Amino acid sequence: MLKKTGMKFPLLLIAIIIITGVIAYAASSTSPGYLGWMMGGGFNGMMGGYNYNSSNSGQSSVSSTVDMNTAKTILKKYLEAIGNPNLKLAEIMEFDNHFYAEIQEIDSKKYAMELIVDKITGAVSPEMGPNMMWNTKYGHMGRMMGWAYNRTTLKNRITAEQALQLAQQYLDKNLPGVKAVEPHEFYGYYTLHTKKDGKITGMLSVNGVNGSIWYHSWHGQFLSMEENE
Incomplete structure (x- = not known):
């Protein structure tokens, strides 16, 4: 048995x-x-x-x-x-x-x-x-x-400012010359745009608890954007 x-x-x-x-x-x-x-x-x-x-x-x-x-x-x-x-x-x-x-x-x-x-x-x-x-x-x-x-x-433990810093540290190491901007807060993480020479190139996310980075590699080339107020 x-x-x-x-x-x-x-x-x-x-x-x-x-x-x-x-x-x-x-x-x-x-x-x-x-x-x-x-x-x-x-x-x-x-x-x-x-x-x-x-x-x-x-x-x-x-x-x-x-x-x-x-x-x-x-x-x-x-x-x-x-x-x-x-x-x-x-x-x-x-x-x-x-x-x-x-x-x-x-x-x-x-x-x-x-x-x-x-x-x-x-x-x-x-x-x-x-x-x-x-x-x-x-x-x-x-x-x-x-x-x-x-x-x-x-509630995210990491602040938007900290998420921006972590994202920039990742970019400086892996994509020199690319800047992280505009951290948008979600439940559990932040998503930020990435820019080079003032133009959007893509985005990445920062975990709101442990600061892990997840680069969004599946979008392709950026073409345009519209914001809905």
């Missing part, structure tokens, strides 16, 4: 292994909007994917590339579908590979989540990386581990 002792495996470790595997597999896929589908398409989850074309035209693809105005419309429809009136589109950036958007809480002014809009299909999906793994309120790991229900874990 088997004893129950010794057969238990830490649930936290299992969760981390599963989530890491899913993200790695999704990130390696070449299918547009695949990450959103993997993380629970439709509106079943706060950070689930949203297929703009299937919800509007019944088609899985579009004949023309999504432009900035269309991307903003898609994101606003996504937020309407979530049904949280406290969330708004704060910023949208166009890169070679896709559109990137920051969603902000209206009451607290704190940033809530980072989203990606596919330029061909218009599909909306949560951005990989810190948005999923460090976001203690809206990210998948945060909800899985129950962080969203423990308000004491939502």
